[in-house]
Amino acid sequence: MTKRFRTGYKIGVIILAIITAMTFGALILIAIGADVFKTYIVILTEPLKNKIGVTEVLLRLVPLSIVALGITVAYRSGIINIGAEGQMAIGILTTTALALAFPALPSYILIPAALLAGALGGAVWGFVPGFLKAKLQVSELLSTVMLNYIAAQLYTFFLRGPMLDPAEITMGSGTPQSMRLSRNLDLTRFIKGTRIHTGLFIALALALFIYILLWKTSFGYKMRAAGASARAARYGGINVPKYLIISMVISGAFAGIAGGIEIAGVHRRAIEGVTSGYGFSGIVVALFGGLHPAGIVPAAFFFGLLIYGADMTQRLVGVPANMIQVLQGIIILTIVATKMVLANPYLMQRVEEKLFSASRRGKTEEVA
């Protein structure tokens, strides 16, 4: 089997998967009486028509890709982190706490320190399920989901209590949010008239960092070995539980950083709903991107497009933004199915056999 055929086959399968997902999406759109064609056009092209649209998509790429990178580290090490939502919330809290405590620090200290605090918060939230899994074989699905609930309640508690903006109390409106954080924490918005901030470069740098960590260092080799085959890794002298825990710490830290950057770059204060499902979408982005940084960044862009496009469909064609979540669900299912197809070498063989015998027949006819 030639390499060219293999690549072509894989691309073919992926295109087929996209068409399948869009077809199913279309059925649902028809069911709610929407204009299918127009909806897809709006989602996929409308955001890219002007500067604001593109930067808004990139703005969503930042948390999506950072969360997905963290999930990739965990996934590659053999643990499925569905707790990024909670880890992100804790990261926001710790970032905010640090910024509230030291508002006067200069930017070049405050920003790294605050993001580090975010990383630390997320890391703690990732460490717990990692530790439970490594030492007591507690399913990470259980522990991460439970920790999501705890994180969500903690988040609400802090925003309504200790971190509540004093102005809200005096005004009496009581919106659960922190005060406007120190301006020294602001990430620069580098294109005038848009919200896109330097967090984008942090996200890209982190993608490069994860690539090097996982594929270029012996440390990453060990994590990947532990994830790909725990038994073989153990046999090879790799301390599998240790790498499980470390990978969850990294994974949580990334979600925490994503939260911190959202605060420092976009909202400038902790408000409710910052995480807005990024922790879950990040899983999809990670899988969609093939658990590789080079795939995750474009995948994050695509999902950023979907999320932002969803807002626009609501305005332009009257399709509720929740529909996008339905589409996301369909995409996840298609990815799972596609993976099964791609992992089946026999099917690939059969397809090639069919194609080859067709071309052979073609050739003999030519000769005749």
Added chain:
Amino acid sequence: MEPNMKDIHSLRIENITKRFPGVLACDAISLEVKKGEIVALVGENGAGKTTLMNILMGLYHPDEGSIFINDERVHFRNPNDAFACGIGMVHQQYMLVPNMTVIENIALGYKQAWNPLKLNLAMVRERIEEVSKHYNLQVDPDAYIWQLSVGEQQRVELVKTLCLGARFLILDEPTSALTPQETDELILLLRRMSSELSIIFISHKLQEVKDLSSKVAILRHGRIVFQGNTIDHSSHDIAALMTGHEVRLPQNDAPACTMGPMLQLKNLRVKSDRGFLALDDLSLYVCKGEIVGLAGVSGNGQKELAEAINGLRKVESGQIIFDDIDIANFSPRQVIDAGMGYVPEERNVEGIVPSFSIKENLILKDVEEEQFSNRSFMKKRVIENNGEQLRKQFDIRSPNIDVAAGSLSGGNIQKVILAREIARNPKFLVAVYPTRGLDMGAAEFIHKQLLQKRNEGVGILLISEELEEITNLSDQVAVIFKGKIQKVIPASEASRRRLGILMAGVKDDEEI
């Protein structure tokens, strides 16, 4: 296709050709099996045996050629069609549900007993009794599969296939997991059955080919290179035809060790996964430059012993003195660093990381060594050169060193593991079933490597069920039974019969 219960007087395949992308798996193969014949199908891995059998079972469709039963042409669209014609296969890996009873397992395929709401187990039981009486195959219908030994499970597979109406049996390496005694029993049984059935069996083991088959067909590179009556040819001839060159499995005839002990196991107690003592007060020692073969029926503590030595299983009490240090309860890493090499039993899931490339697998134990990484950055060039060099040296057959190790054949996976373990220059090697399921060519290569290491002064603990392998390679043979060493005897005194008796648990073999 309607089931028919007619006898199969002859099964003939003509000019079967099957192409896979880039490979001609079967090249115009013709073969005939008559009623009462036992045909041995031998050949190296990748010779096309399995493809041919899968075509007979309707799993693959031949590109060219046809199959005739009783001179009538048949088409098998799927396994059910083949089954309806009375062809049944016993796979190498048994297709049984462990937590169901024998009768339930057989009922799974026995569609006549499937009433709409209730399974007619009485009918299945009747059928089982009928078959087991007819062929003298003893099975306990109410035993759970997990309670049965491998040999008993195989009997269940046979009964199942026969109950479902098979009159033509295909057996894929039927003895690969059996003890010598069980093998002998099976051979007797199959011989008896052959008066009413036809049998094709796939095998690597020339001894049983000689013992069992009436005809032998040798496949090489998808072609039948030889067909003939078994009695007319020595196993040596068959081996040469199989590999295409003269094969002589290497034998250990170097003088026994004089260099002192390398590994001493003292009063070792180790628990199994289920919590009982798998090793009970086991003591054994292996010298430098010596191969000690550990013979025994699988499940008598071999796995636990290998794991305990390599730090993969907790040692309850006792000592493992390795080069003057007690390594009991060391971590796997510490054991590796002490100079231990290990070829594990389950090569596909333990010996390699299947999704990693060959070159990555070759550094599994050494990724952090200075040789392969610089301040934890891996040295791409060095790793590639290492892979290329070992691939050549160990004759690992693969298109390149970047393919996933899990996609290789069993023999090549074993070569990857051996290459890694030997290239690390260990002081000692624990090799568990190193040639199980491998063809003669690969086995010969691996035996040569082991002997060479022995002659260089490495001590080797060879755990195997192949008595021939053990007696050929070992200086001393130890027999393990229920977690204890029954006896240690020099290889020269280890006859097949004597080992068989010791393996069965009879302590004092001298009296028999």
